[in-house]
Amino acid sequence: MGYDLYQGNSFQVLEEEFEENSIHAVVTDPPYGVVEFQTANVEKMREGSGGVWRIPPELDGNKRKPLPRFTTLSESDKEDLRNFFRQFGESVERVLRPGGHVFVACTQLLMHEVSQQLDEAGLERRDVLVRETKTLRGGDRPKGAHERYDMVSSMPRVYWEPWLLYRKPLEGRLQDNLDNWQTGGLRRESDERPFTDLLGNGKTPKEETQIVKNSHPGGEEEAEAHPNLKPQKLMRELCHAALPLREGTILDPFMGSGSTIAAAHALGYDAVGIELDETFFEMAQNAIPKLAEVPTEIEKRDDVEEHRTQSRSLSDFGK
Numbered sequence: 001m002g003y004d005l006y007q008g009n010s011f012q013v014l015e016e017e018f019e020e021n022s023i024h025a026v027v028t029d030p031p032y033g034v035v036e037f038q039t040a041n042v043e044k045m046r047e048g049s050g051g052v053w054r055i056p057p058e059l060d061g062n063k064r065k066p067l068p069r070f071t072t073l074s075e076s077d078k079e080d081l082r083n084f085f086r087q088f089g090e091s092v093e094r095v096l097r098p099g100g101h102v103f104v105a106c107t108q109l110l111m112h113e114v115s116q117q118l119d120e121a122g123l124e125r126r127d128v129l130v131r132e133t134k135t136l137r138g139g140d141r142p143k144g145a146h147e148r149y150d151m152v153s154s155m156p157r158v159y160w161e162p163w164l165l166y167r168k169p170l171e172g173r174l175q176d177n178l179d180n181w182q183t184g185g186l187r188r189e190s191d192e193r194p195f196t197d198l199l200g201n202g203k204t205p206k207e208e209t210q211i212v213k214n215s216h217p218g219g220e221e222e223a224e225a226h227p228n229l230k231p232q233k234l235m236r237e238l239c240h241a242a243l244p245l246r247e248g249t250i251l252d253p254f255m256g257s258g259s260t261i262a263a264a265h266a267l268g269y270d271a272v273g274i275e276l277d278e279t280f281f282e283m284a285q286n287a288i289p290k291l292a293e294v295p296t297e298i299e300k301r302d303d304v305e306e307h308r309t310q311s312r313s314l315s316d317f318g319k
């Protein structure tokens with residue numbers, strides 16, 4: 001039970017380091033707009049001066065997280081996005097075992113583009129999970145005419161986040177695939193309740209954001225959390241569902257500050273994380289062990305407690 005972290009371009013790392021059919025599930029939050037994590041835009045975000053990042057106004061003296069503005073993508077940015085997600089789909093399709101699931105955080109505006117590329121890469125669409133979460137995206141009055149059109153919003157205020165659920169096609173029936181590859185289904189929450197597609201998980205708790213801030217390699221002066229840090233409760237719920245028999249390795253090819261890897265580790269699962277940006281990579285290295293210690297209700301489930309105890313006793317014996 002452990003995790004391996006790689007710094008680099010995930011497409012290259014997957015091609016060079018991973019065999020076909022070696023990964024059981026992918027749980028990831030990719031750079032949806034592609035451009036927002038290019039060096040120039042990351043620098044602008046870190047300086048707080050815009051670019052593709054919208055820096056929301058401070059409310060009650062509280063600094064808010066930057067949000068990427070996907071409405072600014074040009075036709076050629078969208079073409080880059082399609083190529084990026086086609087490459088993502090093909091890379092994960094190769095390394096996944098038959099029946100391996102792929103959970104992909106997405107955004108309302110680009111969900112159709114991402115889905116089309118995953119379909120064309122040979123993955124099969126299974127569902128769209130709804131994570132209830134209030135963001136500051138949308139809901140604005142017309143720019144420059146707030147007073148004249150005080151009862152008009154340009155688009156809805158966003159209160160949910162879509163997670164696309166895909167699967168590499170099964171080999172044979174589900175039971176054959178489970179026998180041969182330990183993948184194909186989703187782990188139930190309990191005997192009575194299956195995993196559901198409504199994830200009522202809310203915001204990332206301040207304690208978790210603080211852990212990531214404190215993990216910044218630049219120390220207190222530069223301490224800035226990753227703008228897309230996901231909550232442990234949500235990530236543990238997804239990692240739990242991703243391994244139907246509690247066996248195997250979970251991959252996050254865009255790990256950011258490491259929330260997926262921490263969640264898998266907290267459940268006693270093996271994980272692989274890949275991150276391009278050096279600062280985020282170092283943040284993840286420092287943050288993962290601490291995020292994995294954050295208590296949530298998921299690890300109180302009977303099957304999770306049992307699995308954690310078993311994996312701990314194996315690692316005690318150095319296996």
Ligand SMILES: C[S@@+](CC[C@H](N)C(=O)[O-])C[C@H]1O[C@@H](n2cnc3c(N)ncnc32)[C@H](O)[C@@H]1O
Pocket residue numbers: 008009010011029030031032037226228229230253254255256257258259260274275276277280
């Ligand atoms: C949306 S963030 C993930 C945040 C993560 N969910 C967390 O909780 O911290 C996407 C990450 O993918 C990284 N990234 C972008 N392109 C990449 C690539 N080709 N290979 C690996 N990482 C990449 C970005 O630097 C960014 O940190």
